[in-house]
Amino acid sequence: RAAPLVIAIDGPAASGKGTLAKRLALHYGLPHLDTGLLYRAVALTLIDEGSDLDDTGAAARAASALSAERLSDPRLRERAMGEAASRVSSVPEVRAALLSWQRRFAENAEGAVLDGRDIGTVVCPQARVKLFIIAAPEERARRRHRELLGRGEETTLAAILADIRARDARDSSRAAAPLKAAEDAVVLDTTELDAEAAFAEAVSIVERLKAA
Template sequence: MKKIIAIDGPAASGKGTLSRNLADALNFAHMDTGALYRAVAYEVLQTGGDPTQETAALAGCKSLQDKMAHDDVLSNDALRNDTIGEAASKVAVIQSVRDALIALQKSFANAPGEGFSGAILDGRDIGTVICPDAPLKLYITANVEIRAKRRMKELHSKGLDATYKAVLEDMRARDARDSGRKAAPLRPAEDAIIIDSSDLGEAQMLETALTYAKKAFG
């Protein structure tokens, strides 16, 4: 049995932090698949392109794939601002872009690299599209107001200006776009374990996830 954990959920639900902590605890390789779409959006905006246009988005995808061969482009802090996040959700509805990145994600899940015990992928369609056969699927959610406060705190910690109202409005718009898109809408897989992180801290989240991982993998 391949040791794959699929973690999905909306923006600022805590899935990224949990995924990193869980990967460290289990010695699993980790891929933040949302960063792939953010990186494509970044490439598009850097060239003055329109993230809603397929031609521009595919060019951004090709540019990203070329850079990934020799650079750790997914750890670029510039990918974390809300402008990139909004553009990423526009890029993510383009099926040809999704097709190109799906192959990359599946390859990582099946071959996470030497020295790792398994793979953790977090995103919005891991359990439903990328790794539907993953032995463990988690869906992390939280109240949208709490998620907006988390995102605002994150932005302020990076010296970026943001108001609660603007962040909340953006988050609601992204939720609607992500859950309403035709291509792999945001939703929990039928067999996903749903965890509400609204009132949970990092340690509690990790402890909960480790319990499920132990049941799944022994």
């Protein structure tokens, strides 16, 4: 039988990696894990229990005790949760606890699609396909703004752009598993591509890598 097809997708906030990951998973009949949700769920646990987001001990405990039910909480998608997730995600013990969860998900007979910040570099360094999705910060801010407005969350474009720049800086500069393209990742710039065009481009990259 064919070797499992693991597709690792990384990139900054609102680059379109989640939308792309979902579509690729559907197309190839593979399970999909949005790994950002794990970090968001750790942050939400701290908020719910009244712990400080900078309490690394509480964050490590929340990560080791994380349950799958937490991942469907609608509050995880709120704007403030992306920022909170980014803060807890720099704690090495949090990353270690979530690593085994992510590896278990990726290691199955048919394969999987995972999206996040360190999938190609840390979680699945052996993935057959690695995509690194980028887009101009202004375009990413417009996308996230539209998305939040659609969900009834009131924010300004300027506030979102500031969020995105702060999160890019924090995620790229942290010591533990910073956001960066794996050496063997294919970089896909979606600034000028809608979700459909990005998907078509990604499928052609996957097909090329599968055949190689």
